[in-house]
Amino acid sequence: MIPPGAPILTAEAMRAAEDAHFRGVPQLDVMERAGAAIAREAARFATGRDMLVLAGPGNNGGDAFVAARLLKAAGHDVTVAAMGEPQTPAARTMFERWEGATSSLYEARPRPILIDGLFGTGMSRALDRGPRALLADLAKGAEFSLAIDLPSGLETDSGADYGAPRVSATIALAALKPAHLLGAGLEKCGHVLLADIGIPVESAWHSLARPRIEAPGAFDHKYSRGMVAVIENAMPGAARLAAGAAASAGAGYVMLIGTDPASRVDAIVRKSVAAAEDLADALADPRIGVVVVGPGLGRDRRAEGLLKAVLATSHPLVLDGDALSLLGRNAARWLQARTAPSWLTPHGGEFDRLFGEAGGSKIDRTLAAAAEAQATIVHKGADTVIADPRGAVRVAAHASPWLSTAGTGDLLAGLLAARVACGDDALVAAETAVWLHAAAARRAGPAFVADALIGQIPQAVSECL
Ligand SMILES: NC(=O)C1=CN([C@@H]2O[C@H](COP(=O)(O)OP(=O)(O)OC[C@H]3O[C@@H](n4cnc5c(N)ncnc54)[C@H](OP(=O)(O)O)[C@@H]3O)[C@@H](O)[C@H]2O)[C@H](O)CC1
Numbered sequence: 001m002i003p004p005g006a007p008i009l010t011a012e013a014m015r016a017a018e019d020a021h022f023r024g025v026p027q028l029d030v031m032e033r034a035g036a037a038i039a040r041e042a043a044r045f046a047t048g049r050d051m052l053v054l055a056g057p058g059n060n061g062g063d064a065f066v067a068a069r070l071l072k073a074a075g076h077d078v079t080v081a082a083m084g085e086p087q088t089p090a091a092r093t094m095f096e097r098w099e100g101a102t103s104s105l106y107e108a109r110p111r112p113i114l115i116d117g118l119f120g121t122g123m124s125r126a127l128d129r130g131p132r133a134l135l136a137d138l139a140k141g142a143e144f145s146l147a148i149d150l151p152s153g154l155e156t157d158s159g160a161d162y163g164a165p166r167v168s169a170t171i172a173l174a175a176l177k178p179a180h181l182l183g184a185g186l187e188k189c190g191h192v193l194l195a196d197i198g199i200p201v202e203s204a205w206h207s208l209a210r211p212r213i214e215a216p217g218a219f220d221h222k223y224s225r226g227m228v229a230v231i232e233n234a235m236p237g238a239a240r241l242a243a244g245a246a247a248s249a250g251a252g253y254v255m256l257i258g259t260d261p262a263s264r265v266d267a268i269v270r271k272s273v274a275a276a277e278d279l280a281d282a283l284a285d286p287r288i289g290v291v292v293v294g295p296g297l298g299r300d301r302r303a304e305g306l307l308k309a310v311l312a313t314s315h316p317l318v319l320d321g322d323a324l325s326l327l328g329r330n331a332a333r334w335l336q337a338r339t340a341p342s343w344l345t346p347h348g349g350e351f352d353r354l355f356g357e358a359g360g361s362k363i364d365r366t367l368a369a370a371a372e373a374q375a376t377i378v379h380k381g382a383d384t385v386i387a388d389p390r391g392a393v394r395v396a397a398h399a400s401p402w403l404s405t406a407g408t409g410d411l412l413a414g415l416l417a418a419r420v421a422c423g424d425d426a427l428v429a430a431e432t433a434v435w436l437h438a439a440a441a442r443r444a445g446p447a448f449v450a451d452a453l454i455g456q457i458p459q460a461v462s463e464c465l
């Protein structure tokens with residue numbers, strides 16, 4: 001649904017890349033390449049059916065006129081409906097090169113194939129009611145609909161829905177935009193394809209790609225492959241899920257530490273600890289590579305004591321669930337003081353409680369939180385955004401909706417800890433954990449119980465070797 005490992009640019013960054021490119025390549029040549037990419041895909045999907053091309057007043061419309069001209073020249077039955085006069089020189093030129101009739105958007109009737117070239121990255125406000133309704137009817141009446149760059153009405157940088165239709169496929173031009181992976185874009189864009197139109201694109205933001213996982217070497221042993229300590233407290237099952245996920249994702253040694261830890265997996269070592277002070281001693285083991293705290297921790301005074309003992313260590317930390325709730329708005333202050341790296345894995349509600357609800361797109365907010373907390377943040381959801389303090393971003397979209405069930409967050413924390421224990425760098429550990437989590441869910445099929453995902457993790461790992 002989303003090209004993996006593809007660069008993501010905001011509208012402004014895309015314009016800057018275009019402007020830099022136009023210093024060496026005529027804008028019309030680029031628009032011809034964009035239109036040709038649209039025409040190629042439209043012809044592929046059209047299978048000879050009649051086409052309706054919508055052309056807006058800007059360069060998105062310019063692309064549309066190019067595509068219409070090329071499709072007509074290739075023998076397709078193409079009609080064009082425009083919304084207003086072309087407002088840019090390039091769009092006007094492409095309008096003049098189109099030799100067919102151009103009707104008004106308000107006279108357009110549905111045709112089997114719809115190509116939406118009304119608005120792209122230049123949409124500056126919500127669609128007016130008229131065009132919004134017309135576009136919805138035309139999309140509903142089409143057998144296949146293709147959006148140029150973005151479904152018109154989708155806000156480029158946030159995926160907010162300002163009247164976009166749901167289309168069958170979207171052709172992203174030169175780079176993905178945040179809206180292809182965030183918010184309403186997840187439902188509106190359909191299958192997202194990426195067309196190279198010759199514009200060089202650099203970005204610290206990418207869509208998630210399948211990671212490479214190194215198998216252990218001949219001289220590896222359980223300690224060299226990394227030890228994960230998981231803190232168990234109020235809800236032991238959650239900690240056990242995290243421990244089970246860690247043990248299945250490459251960690252060499254997993255220890256469950258709690259008052260009376262139990263595990264059905266004999267390979268998971270259990271260590272009894274009565275009070276928070278004893279926990280400090282247990283965590284003094286220098287072989288521990290990473291500590292997971294939060295799954296099933298609870299929020300009572302004992303939980304607070306255990307969290308404080310963990311924060312006082314110099315181990316890398318994965319903080320999830322109740323640990324995040326206990327940290328609350330003080331999270332950044334607690335974490336900035338630490339020298340060892342931390343990862344936070346909040347879902348949307350936990351994120352809002354820690355970092356507030358203001359601040360732009362999910363990417364912007366997660367970046368700001370990572371910088372504030374000096375931690376790598378995995379901001380979970382149907383659109384999971386990973387951001388690190390250096391400004392790198394990975395976005396994972398379209399994970400199985402069946403992941404919305406109890407315990408899957410605990411598994412992700414365990415997967416992340418395993419990758420940290422195996423020595424992945426901060427961002428790679430988060431990317432790999434999110435990818436394995438989605439791959440295990442994909443393999444598990446529908447309506448799985450979180451426990452069942454653990455058995456799918458080794459197979460997911462095998463896809464990355
Ligand atoms: N730069 C290039 O040569 C290339 C760009 N590509 C394509 O172009 C679009 C971006 O083009 P741009 O002209 O910046 O913007 P749009 O075509 O998306 O639309 C801007 C025009 O639409 C008007 N507008 C904006 N929002 C609304 C609205 N809600 N209702 C009505 N009209 C609206 C806007 O008018 P303003 O009032 O806001 O000034 C503009 O007239 C990009 O997505 C690509 O498809 C290609 O990649 C080729 C190279």
Ligand SMILES: [K+]
Pocket residue numbers: 060116117118119120147148149150151152
């Ligand atoms: K469009």
